[in-house]
Amino acid sequence: RGPVTADLAADGPHLLVEGPAGSGRTELLRALVASLAAAERPDRLSVVLVDGRDGTGASGGPGDGLRVCTDVPHVTTHLTANDPVRMREFAQSLSAELKRRAELVGRGDFGSRHTGRAVPGRVVAPRESASGAADLDSAPSATIRLRPAAHRRQPERQPSLPRLVVVVDDLDALVSPALGSPGRPAAGSVMRALEAVAREGERLGVHLVAAAGPGGRTAETEPYRLASLRVTLDAPGTGADAPAPGRGLLTLPDGRSTPFQGGRVTGRIPRTATLRPTVVALDWPRMGDPPTRRPVRELGNGPTDLALLASALERAAKEVAATEVPSLL
Template sequence: MSHLLVEGPPGSGRTELLRALAASLAVGARPDDLGLLLVDGAGGMRGEGLAALTELPHVTEHLVASDPVRMRAFAQALGAELKRRAELLGPLSFAQWHEAHRDREEGGEHGEQQQGGAPLSATRTLRLRPGGQRPAQDVRRAPSPLPRLAVLVDDLDALVAPALGSPGRPAAGSVMRALEAIARDGERLGVHLLAASGAHDRTASTELARTVRLRAVLDAPPTAPAPEDPTPGRGRLVGPDGATPFQAGRVTGRIPRTATRRPTVAPLEWERMGDPPARRPLRELGNGPTDLALLASAMDRAARSVAAAPVAPLSPVHP
């Protein structure tokens, strides 16, 4: 997993793309294997930001850059976590350490099974079962000793150059130093940075902008939007192998609670991706839950069913 920098002007869909990325990451990992740390760099001055993501069971921190005390505590805790991981991993990368850890666990289990020909539990007692019958797979397991962390930052440019009078301005430098450390050393330590910026000139000199291998460049919205214009979130993913066009999904729009027609599936060419859907008669519009809320609820139930406890928060101040 690489770092990612999202760039685009206001109205291009930067925040919604970060929300969709967070939802995708959460779907692909248990909450005890992945922790999401959210940072709203503009301090809540540019809308709701990433607050909607706090419903995901993977979210352990949500920092709104408006409280200097909490911002410094967050930066200090993040720096301490990077140092702890560096000492724990030593010369190994995150993936190499987990592979070695898994090999040690499998070797220990194999050694236990060699004693008496029957598997032993952690309490060294026999687990009896009828011969030839395979036990049902138990999806409950111990939490990961070193979970992966993803830090999602909206309005990175507001942290690099905070506005005069911004309440978080005194501590913005502390947060940026912690984020720069992630951009420099985080990939090896299993800590990844996904940041969005609306002002390329402000963030061009940051460690992330200089070294990032994946960059999502969003198209500017039309000055006079028309019904046939594409929805925000269209752009190009630029990487070592070239540029790939994409259309980001919208996960926080409210869905109709009732409709006169059932959902349908129809083929759609790439050229029409992002075009407004065909109008359909609806009784109610926009009063239902969001797709993100439904997804978060389902993942929370799934996590509870396997006793997957979320990753503990890093900073001591956590509302």
């Protein structure tokens, strides 16, 4: 009982969610995005979303996919595999980001660099002195000299390098795109960039979280083979007592497995309002009876848990003056 936890940095670096259609893969990815965003500042964690199913649901109808997560301030890029030009641009940008990180990290380790640049929960901007204001500068002799503050040498700041998580829904659609799919010509470019993330991401602080169906050509790809964290979702049932979507098994690199039931973060909260208080006659023999349940009035569907979380994270990011991470597109 209790929450199920997995550390991408310690147990990863990559996670694969595997399950048949209707098992809750997309909803689990949404919950993972919400969990990651709630645990870190947006200037220290960047999330990139890729919808491989061409903007349609599992039954062929329109589906939101991962687009509902774009309000989370940590999400910098969202790509849907229906525009070859945009897909090639994304593949080039992701490859360029890996090269940039390799140059910044060098032969070192991203983990130590990222930990060393940890920032407090609240950032207060330093006070800037007026232009030309004098500042005390100690000299080798006993004489105190004045030097303009503008001439002081400022320490060079290293470029910001947040941890990057690439979340891919329906990896199968990129590995084996359907005939006639608009994104089919550029699917190979995106897959090559994702395979580079799977190979080099651990050293560069880039993680891959992908969802795919069981079997098929996806099992031959590097994102599938190099995923050390795995989630296997159960097939959806048909009976009244069948488990809800999102039930599965989390397997850690050491072989330990934990069954879990994933929650739903995009279900709308029903809005209700209790009717105004009323005064009724109460007989003495009924004084000990439990109170009658008061009727409620439906007000329609309210916001989702994910939307409420995104709003709270946006306010928190503004309070700490978190730096905005640029998009890959």
